[in-house]
Structures are given as structure tokens and as C-alpha cells.
Amino acid sequence: MLLRSLALSTALAATAVSADLLKIPISKxxxxxxxxxxxxxxxxxxxxxxxxxxxxxxxxxxxxxGAVSQDREEGVVLHDLKNAQYYGVLxxxxxxxxxxxxxxxxxxxxxxxxxxxxxxxxxxxxxxTFDSDSxxxxxxxxxxxxNDFNIVYGSGPVRGKYGVDDVTLADDYTVSEQTFxxxxxxxxxxEVYQNAKFDGILGLGFPxxxxxxxxxxxxxxxxxxxxxxxxxxxxxxGDESEGELAIGGYDETRMQGDITWVDLIYPAYWLVEMGxxxxxxxxxxxxxxxxxxxxxxxxxxxxxxxxxxxxxAVGAQFVPQMGLFMVGCDTPIPDLEFxxxxxxxxxxxxxxxxxxxSGQYCFLGLAIMQxxxxxxxxxxxxxxxxxxxxxxxxxxxxxxxxxxxxxQGNTWLMGDSYLRQFYSIYDYTNKKFGLADLKE
Numbered sequence: 001m002l003l004r005s006l007a008l009s010t011a012l013a014a015t016a017v018s019a020d021l022l023k024i025p026i027s028k029x030x031x032x033x034x035x036x037x038x039x040x041x042x043x044x045x046x047x048x049x050x051x052x053x054x055x056x057x058x059x060x061x062x063x064x065x066g067a068v069s070q071d072r073e074e075g076v077v078l079h080d081l082k083n084a085q086y087y088g089v090l091x092x093x094x095x096x097x098x099x100x101x102x103x104x105x106x107x108x109x110x111x112x113x114x115x116x117x118x119x120x121x122x123x124x125x126x127x128x129t130f131d132s133d134s135x136x137x138x139x140x141x142x143x144x145x146x147n148d149f150n151i152v153y154g155s156g157p158v159r160g161k162y163g164v165d166d167v168t169l170a171d172d173y174t175v176s177e178q179t180f181x182x183x184x185x186x187x188x189x190x191e192v193y194q195n196a197k198f199d200g201i202l203g204l205g206f207p208x209x210x211x212x213x214x215x216x217x218x219x220x221x222x223x224x225x226x227x228x229x230x231x232x233x234x235x236x237x238g239d240e241s242e243g244e245l246a247i248g249g250y251d252e253t254r255m256q257g258d259i260t261w262v263d264l265i266y267p268a269y270w271l272v273e274m275g276x277x278x279x280x281x282x283x284x285x286x287x288x289x290x291x292x293x294x295x296x297x298x299x300x301x302x303x304x305x306x307x308x309x310x311x312x313a314v315g316a317q318f319v320p321q322m323g324l325f326m327v328g329c330d331t332p333i334p335d336l337e338f339x340x341x342x343x344x345x346x347x348x349x350x351x352x353x354x355x356x357x358s359g360q361y362c363f364l365g366l367a368i369m370q371x372x373x374x375x376x377x378x379x380x381x382x383x384x385x386x387x388x389x390x391x392x393x394x395x396x397x398x399x400x401x402x403x404x405x406x407x408q409g410n411t412w413l414m415g416d417s418y419l420r421q422f423y424s425i426y427d428y429t430n431k432k433f434g435l436a437d438l439k440e
Contacts, residue, residue: 156188
């Protein structure tokens with residue numbers, strides 16, 4: 001991305017550390033406040049197959065995280081907006097209107113509340129809204145382009161319309177004529193959105209999983225317009241301090257040692273192959289499972305077959321109303337270790353606990369990501385399924401699903417509690433994911 005580092009903080013202004021690296025500080029929602037939001041009502045992410053045909057796009061089916069192009073079957077993550085924990089500044093229009101945005105590598109849609117949102121939706125009253133009439137650079141989408149925006153999060157739908165305007169990171173890194181959504185219906189997100197620190201979402205995944213996959217997202221557009229030499233960005237997710245998003249490269253002052261690079265399985269989500277997974281001394285998986293690197297999720301979600309042995313080992317009990325596992329607050333929790341690209345990253349047991357306000361109840365920061373498999377939908381026999389999928393791949397020239405067949409039901413959603421343990425780098429240009437040790 002912009003070889004500058006975007007530090008996303010309401011208190012700090014963006015400052016360049018070199019001629020081509022931009023920094024923007026990112027703010028972290030306080031742990032106590034975030035835990036309260038998370039525990040009020042929680043919908044675990046679900047991997048589903050859903051059609052993105054034109055007859056379905058305008059409905060309220062669960063199409064979160066966007067689908068690919070028309071007439072394909074897609075695997076999409078049904079995601080809970082209240083999971084978001086980091087946010088920072090983005091500007092839209094001329095003169096620029098400033099918004100607090102969740103910078104989300106697990107999605108590819110960009111939306112902000114419209115000026116009508118405050119009257120159309122009860123939970124939008126305190127949000128900064130976009131006023132298209134006040135922007136001299138705003139325009140409607142071109143004739144024949146997609147106009148309606150519809151997405152359904154785990155907690156409810158968001159609806160609005162697309163528009164086109166200038167979008168600015170920091171003070172001077174601007175993409176002209178960027179397509180984005182202005183939403184006026186946010187009631188489906190409930191009071192959690194009303195009380196949230198952020199106004200909207202900036203998806204940093206690949207365009208293929210957006211609700212309008214024919215339109216480039218912000219980071220590729222920065223490269224196309226010559227603002228970036230390489231479409232690369234990196235995250236430092238501060239724990240007890242402000243974080244940082246680097247655009248156009250990575251901030252070497254945040255890391256030490258070599259970078260471990262891993263090819264993406266398929267450039268839709270930031271999906272990589274993970275190796276061995278260990279919980280304490282127990283090997284949970286020997287490898288060849290998928291991992292979606294998702295800054296828009298605070299917890300870690302895994303396949304049921306791999307999560308259940310972990311929760312049983314610590315005597316955790318499932319709470320269906322919350323979709324989380326409750327565990328005694330004084331229970332010793334072993335370290336959880338994931339291997340990516342041959343590099344083992346460990347999350348200490350104390351980082352795997354979420355406490356309620358009273359401090360009397362604790363929940364594991366590890367939950368099940370469900371998959372709509374044979375128990376929920378009719379499926380073909382294994383051999384016939386592989387044959388059909390293979391033929392469709394050949395016809396389409398690309399995988400039918402952003403999560404390839406062998407990783408469906410075998411993929412983890414790696415949220416902030418994992419990504420905080422290292423410096424993470426996202427390379428659009430070369431379709432790679434990088435990780436490096438944090439500087440001590």
C-alpha cells in the first residue's frame with residue numbers, strides 16, 4: 001500500500017516516517033467495554049454456501065462478507081459486527097468528511113451511514129453520517145452499475161445505496177472516484193452499533209468477496225492510481241496501547257527478525273494453510289487446515305472437531321444463548337499454538353479468557369465456527385461432488401468458492417487475539433501473507 005504507515009488513532013495525526021511510508025495510529029476498544037459488548041449477545045461466525053444470483057442479491061438471505069460474481073456458489077462468513085475491536089480515521093468527499101472505521105481484513109465492503117440514517121434507524125442517532133450534498137466531488141454510480149447495497153451481519157441487515165467519491169487516508173493519500181456504500185438502515189445491528197466507537201466498515205479483503213465484486217476496493221485502487229508502488233499493508237495491533245496500520249509497505253520499527261511469507265490459498269479472504277495446532281502438549285491438528293486472517297474479529301473460531309477437545313480439556317461448558325464456552329475463572333488454561341509457514345505462534349492461556357463485568361464469569365476466547373454441511377443441507381456424494389466442482393472450476397477459470405472444497409469445514413477464523421501476537425503483513429500484489437516477531 002502507500003509506503004507510509006497509517007496510524008489510526010483519534011488522538012494522533014498521521015505522520016510519514018519516510019518519503020514513501022505512511023503511518024496511521026489505530027485505536028483499541030477498552031477490554032472491559034469490548035467484553036461487555038461481546039457477551040451481551042454473540043453470534044458465532046458460520047461458513048455457508050449461498051447463491052449470489054441476481055434474484056437473491058436483493059433479498060435478506062445471509063450474504064455477509066459478500067459473494068463473488070453472478071451465477072456462482074460462494075462460501076461466505078456470517079460475521080458478528082460486535083466482534084470489531086480496532087478502528088481508525090478515514091475521510092470521504094470534498095471537503096473531506098471524517099469517519100471512524102473498522103479496518104477489516106475479513107471483508108471487502110466499504111460503508112458509512114448516510115445523512116438519512118439518523119432518522120431512518122434508531123441506532124444511528126450518534127453516528128457521523130455522510131452528506132453527499134456537501135461534497136463537490138460526489139457522484140451517483142454510472143448507469144447500469146449496481147445501485148443497491150444489502151448485507152446481513154450475524155446480528156442483522158444493513159442496507160443502503162452505492163455512491164462514488166474521493167476517499168482519503170491521512171491527509172493526502174486519495175483515491176478519486178471510489179465506489180462505496182451509504183447506508184440508511186442499520187436497525188438490524190441493534191444497540192451494540194449505537195454504542196460502538198466506529199461509524200462504518202472498510203473491508204480490506206479482495207474485491208471478489210465484496211457485494212459488488214466488479215468494482216475495485218480501496219487498496220488496489222491506490223496502486224492503480226499510482227499512489228502505491230505495491231498494494232501492501234501491515235498491522236500492529238496494540239494490546240494495552242494504540243495500534244498502527246502501515247500502508248504501502250511495513251514498519252520495520254515494529255518487528256524483528258525475518259518475515260515468514262505464505263502464499264494465499266486463494267485471493268478472496270486472507271486465507272492461508274496452517275500447520276500443526278497444539279493446546280498445551282496436545283496436538284489438536286497435524287496440519288493442512290485453513291486460516292482466515294481477520295482483523296475484524298476479536299476471538300478465534302475453529303471447526304467443531306478441533307475445538308471440542310480443547311474445551312473438554314479445561315472443563316468448559318457451552319452456553320447456547322451466547323455461542324461461547326464458559327470456564328472457571330481460576331482454571332489453568334494451557335497455551336494455544338498455531339503454525340503458519342513453519343513458524344509457531346503461541347497465545348498464552350491468560351489471553352484466551354474473556355471476563356464479564358463482575359469478574360465472576362469467564363468465557364474462552366475460542367469458539368466454534370460452524371459450517372453448513374450435510375447435517376443442514378443436502379450434499380452430493382464425495383466422488384460426484386469432486387467431479388462437479390472440478391468441472392465448474394475448469395469452466396469458470398477460478399475456484400467456485402473463495403474457500404476451496406478441501407478447506408470447507410476445516411478452516412479457522414483467526415481474530416485479533418491471534419494477530420496481536422505478531423506483526424502481520426498483507427500483500428495484494430503478490431497474493432501473500434507475512435508474519436514477523438514483534439520488536440521487544
